[in-house]
Every structure is written in C-alpha cells, then in structure tokens.
Amino acid sequence: MKNLIATSLKYQNGELSLLDQRHLPHQTQWHICQSDDDLVHYIQVLAIRGAPLIGIAATLWIGHIAQQGANASALLASVEKLRASRPTAVNLMNYLDRLKQAIQQGQDNQKIVALAEQIFAEDVQLCAAMAEHGARLIKAESKILTHCNTGSLATAGMGTAIGVITHAHKNGKNLQVWVDETRPLLQGGRLTAWEMQQAGVPYKIICDNMAATLMAQGAVDMILVGADRIASNGDFANKVGTYSLAVLAHYHNVPFYVVAPSTTVDLACTNGKKIPIETRDPQEVKGISAAFGSVQWAPDEAQVYNPAFDVTPAELVTGWILETGVYSQQDIQQGALQQFK
Ligand SMILES: CSC[C@H]1O[C@H](OP(=O)(O)O)[C@H](O)[C@@H]1O
Secondary structure, three states, rough: OEEEEEEEEEEEOEEEEEOOOOOOOOOOOOOEOOOOHHHHHHHHHOOOOHHHHHHHHHHHHHHHHHHOOOOOHHHHHOOOOHHOOOOHOOOOOOOHHHHHHHHHOOOHHHHHHHHHHHHHHHHHHHHHHHHHHEEEOOOOOOEEEEOOOOOOOOOOOOOOHHHHHHHHHOOHHHHHHHHOOOOOOOOHHHHHHHHHHHHHHOOOEEEEEHHHHHHHHHOOOOEEEEEEEEEEOOEEHHHHHHHHHHHHHHHHHOOOOEOHHHHEEOOOOOOHOOOOEEEEOOOOHEEEEEEEEEEOOOOOOOOOEEEEEEEHHHHHHHHHHEEEEEEHHHHOOOOOOHHHH
C-alpha cells in the first residue's frame, strides 16, 4: 500500500501511525498500530476520532493486513472487530462494508489494497467539494459558531465544517469563529482552537453554555456543525450539545448548517430516533484526564449521564452541505439523499 498522509493519521513505510488527539494541543505523540485490537482501543479512547477519520483508519488497517497477505477469513474478522469499535458514526460501517463486499466477492489482496487507497483519496476529495459549496454561503464578514472538531484532525482531508471555514478564510472572507469548547472531552477548546491557530483564522473559545447569550446579542451570523450519521429524513446525530445549538438557532433565527460527506448518510435509518447513540465512561464527566494532568471534581459516588452524541431533527436545519451541493429542508423532504443509494 502506498504512503498516505493525513494530519493525524499516516501510512508510511508499511506502518499505520496515528497522532494521539487526547494529548493535543500541548503534546504531539504518535502511536504505531500493531494489531486490530490496538486500533480498536485507540478508536474507543478517542486517541483517533472524527466520524470520517475512524472509518479511514479502519480502512487503512484492512489495506495493511491485506498487503501483509492476510487471508479472507482473517480480513473479514478484522472488519467485524473494527466495525463494532464505536456505534454512532456510520462512515466507519460504510467504508468497512465496501471492503467486506470486495473480500466476499473474492477480490484478491491487491484489489483490497487498491480499494483502501481509493477510499482514502475519495475522503480527501469529499472534503474539498464540501468546502467549495459551503464557502459560497459565507458572507464577506461573518461570525460563525462551530461545535466539537470537524477539521483535518477528523478526516483524511481538510475537514467538514471546519474545512468550509478555513477555505472561506483562504478565499478572503473576514471571519470571527466562536469555538464551543465542547464538554466533556473539549474537542473544540483543544482541537478546533489548535486548527484555527494553525490556519490563522480569528477565533475565540467559549464554554458551551455561552452560545445562547451570544445569539441573543446578535453575535452569531451562522452555525456550522459536522455529523456522525444522517438519517434518510435529514435528522442527524452529532456531538452532544449540537441539538441545543439547533434549538437556540431556531429561536434566534440564526442559519444552522450541517456539513458532512455522503459517507455519513445512512439511508437504512429512516429517522433520528433510530440512530444508535454511544454512551461513554462516567469519568469523562466527573473530571478531565489528559497528558496535561488529571483532576476529578465530582464526588467518587456521583452518578453520571454521558451520551457522546445527540440527535437534531431535520426541521431545525437550514441546510445540509454535502459534496454534491447544498440542500434545503424542501430538497431533503423531496428525497435529495436518495441519490446516495
Ligand atoms: C468530521 S468529524 C464529525 C463528528 O465526529 C465527532 O465525534 P468524536 O469527536 O466523538 O469522534 C463530532 O461529533 C464531529 O462533529
């Protein structure tokens, strides 16, 4: 398999390495994946994260073991193990199912390697196409609020919602980005802030509970978020806190867009209620643990509710920015997502 390089994942000289996102922005620590169990662990602890990127990582691992001569049953066993590593982001299943189909059709290992390389290249292209479509929507002077992290750390390319933002910035748009820190794991305050810094985009970090007052002040012109799974009716799952932003945006008449590639669409899922929502370790809410220190502020006995995602109904979405264009609620109601059958 040829060398494939993304911001937080690389396949180089026959090794799959990942940049441990738990330690960003203050530490840059790479891990070499030694087994599928290794990769499952890194996905589950969010060392590697982001709906498209976890699918890409799993894809490259399958390409890697195919390159090493794994037989069909070993390949399929790894596919199933990786497929079950996190339940919500459907890119993981969509990518692995393409490989699974090729393996079950008896395609030889070199074809599997080539397909893994193709999926990586496609993801890069999907990001570029979304950025083009989305950047056209952004006015010359815009204050944009975004949630979680959806940049090059979360994809093989320039990102989804953050890809739109950085592309608009490069195109000369005068942006101010409000970065939701995104409790509990601070993907916004740590990772999006780092990406905005790298891209030279003016930004300010806010606590998630500050978004409402910003909208009340008229300080938000647009909200751009990513997605982990989009149902056939346009409902979508995304990092927890997205739904409350959508409700606030509706109340304050702030345009609210979801940016995602079609690999995030699950046509078998008819509405948002059917999207499996991952619940995570209570310790993530009771404190914070990372390379820059661990602290627990909650009582040991505290009970916790820690869903990693929530679901936003289509009725609260202004538009869906996909690689094929920007779709309105009417487009979605008329079946625009069926093109991805
Ligand atoms: C383009 S990333 C999409 C999506 O994935 C993130 O979840 P996580 O950090 O748990 O992997 C977040 O929901 C992003 O919006």
